[in-house]
Amino acid sequence: MAGHHLGRTADRSNGDVTAVERYLTELATHLLGPRRARTAILAETRDGIHEAIQRQLTHGQRPDPAAELAIIEFGPPVTVAASFADELATIQARHTIRALLLTGPLVGLCWLFLLAHPPWPVEPLALWAAIPILPIVGVAVTVGLIVLVSTGSMTRYLPEPPPSLSLLGAAAISVVCLTADLTMLAVLAAHLAHHDRLALPLAGIAAILSLIRLAVAGPLAARCLRARRRLARMPQ
Amino acid sequence: MRPEALKGHLDGLLLAVLEDGPRHGYGVIEAMRQDSGGTFDLPSGTVYPALHRLERAGFIKSRWSMVGGRRRRSYELTAAGRRTLREERDGWAQFSAAVSTVLARAPWPAIT
Numbered sequence: 001m002a003g004h005h006l007g008r009t010a011d012r013s014n015g016d017v018t019a020v021e022r023y024l025t026e027l028a029t030h031l032l033g034p035r036r037a038r039t040a041i042l043a044e045t046r047d048g049i050h051e052a053i054q055r056q057l058t059h060g061q062r063p064d065p066a067a068e069l070a071i072i073e074f075g076p077p078v079t080v081a082a083s084f085a086d087e088l089a090t091i092q093a094r095h096t097i098r099a100l101l102l103t104g105p106l107v108g109l110c111w112l113f114l115l116a117h118p119p120w121p122v123e124p125l126a127l128w129a130a131i132p133i134l135p136i137v138g139v140a141v142t143v144g145l146i147v148l149v150s151t152g153s154m155t156r157y158l159p160e161p162p163p164s165l166s167l168l169g170a171a172a173i174s175v176v177c178l179t180a181d182l183t184m185l186a187v188l189a190a191h192l193a194h195h196d197r198l199a200l201p202l203a204g205i206a207a208i209l210s211l212i213r214l215a216v217a218g219p220l221a222a223r224c225l226r227a228r229r230r231l232a233r234m235p236q
Numbered sequence: 237m238r239p240e241a242l243k244g245h246l247d248g249l250l251l252a253v254l255e256d257g258p259r260h261g262y263g264v265i266e267a268m269r270q271d272s273g274g275t276f277d278l279p280s281g282t283v284y285p286a287l288h289r290l291e292r293a294g295f296i297k298s299r300w301s302m303v304g305g306r307r308r309r310s311y312e313l314t315a316a317g318r319r320t321l322r323e324e325r326d327g328w329a330q331f332s333a334a335v336s337t338v339l340a341r342a343p344w345p346a347i348t
Contacts, residue, residue, distance in 0.1 A: 041284075043307040048262035048280055050306060055266070074280050083281030087288050153294040156316065 019067045020049050023077060030081030032230055033088025034095050041084055049074055085234045089163035090151050092227050096170040096220050097144040100177050107213055108137070110206035111184050114199060115191075132187065133180040140176035143169050167228040174221030181210035181217070246286055247295075248324030249276065251317050254296060258312040261287060287311055295320055 024042055031038045049070050056066035074080060108131075116131060128134055147169045150158050161169075188207060191198055253259065253267045261284050268276045268283070290296045295317035298309050313321070 040309070044261055044284065044309045045280070047260060047303070047306045047308045048265075048284075050304070051260070051262040051266075080281050083279075083285050087285050090292075152292060155289070155293040156295065156320070 019064075019071060020046065020053075023049070023071050023074075027077040027080055030078050031084060031088065032081075032227060033084075033092050037088055037091045041088075045074070045080070082234045085231055086163045089167055089227055089231050090160075092224060093163065093166035093170040094148060094151055096224055097147055097173055099220070100173055100217065101141065101144050101148075103213060104137070104141070104177070107181070107206070107209045110202065110209055114202045114206050115184075115187065131184075133183045136176055137180055140173045144173050164228050164231055167224045167231070171221045171224035171228070174217045174224065177213055177217040178221065181214045185210055245328075246278075246282070247290060248321065248328065250283070250286055250290060251295060251313060251321040251324065254311055254313050254317070255321060258299070258310040260308050260310045264311070290317070 024046055027045065028038065028042055031041060052070035052073050053063075053066045056069050057063065061069065111131060116127065147161065147166050150161055151166055185207060188198075188203060192203075249268060250264060253264050253271065259267060261280070264287065265278060265280065265283050268278060287296065287298075291298055291311070294314060296311045297314050298311050301308050301310065
């Protein structure tokens, strides 16, 4: 009899677990953003629901109704996902901008060494002539830093921009990277066509780095713009 | 009570609930419910994103651990969070006293 009771309890426990995992599976389909952030949200929600079940059991509920009540307490998956939409959008924008700002100097320095030999020109016009995309890169870096600062720890002092604006900034910076890389590859092609003296190994490295970033920046921009469109459609 | 009624005060309440020590997200929800006598029964969709926002701002920090085979994220106040909590308390004391005075149509300070 005791074994039968334990068997029934085990079945109900499995039912609880199945109900929770079904809920989390559905929640996962509605969460949109970087994978690590989504995984963290699911892990935290799983823990919270199990604590809610435990609370119901402590109040005398049976396991199956306890799981149902805990899931009802947390709310429909689509509603819960909508509540995380802004946060995931901001994380998406921050990840994109950080990745581009961190790789930018590496790519930029390769082109600088290749096309503007030391001693580098200090006059702005001469530097601009050597690296035509410098002004637009400067604007992109400024926008990126503003978004990172205003969505990080400085939110305690500064108003946080709407997530859709942060995503737009991230997409714009990705497009600037695309433009910059395409421009520098075109400049390199022009130099090679004129048989200008260039350090070919460095030219190869610079070209490869730009091609890699082209392959990455395009999808990053598309991902940010898609996230922005989905954010606009999310129920508030 | 509707979550939107807490607009502007939720951050302070969350910081206060964490004052005595680390709690996980559902623990914060339960503490709010118990401490308010059931008045603040907030949905997870309100509390969890607010906790993540407070962490991004540097007022709280989180730590992952394993409990019962599950990953658990616990939150605790930072030094900046404790300072902000003191400011929230001072601000609320002044605000609530002023509101009480006006509502009671009594001279400042309100004498009940």
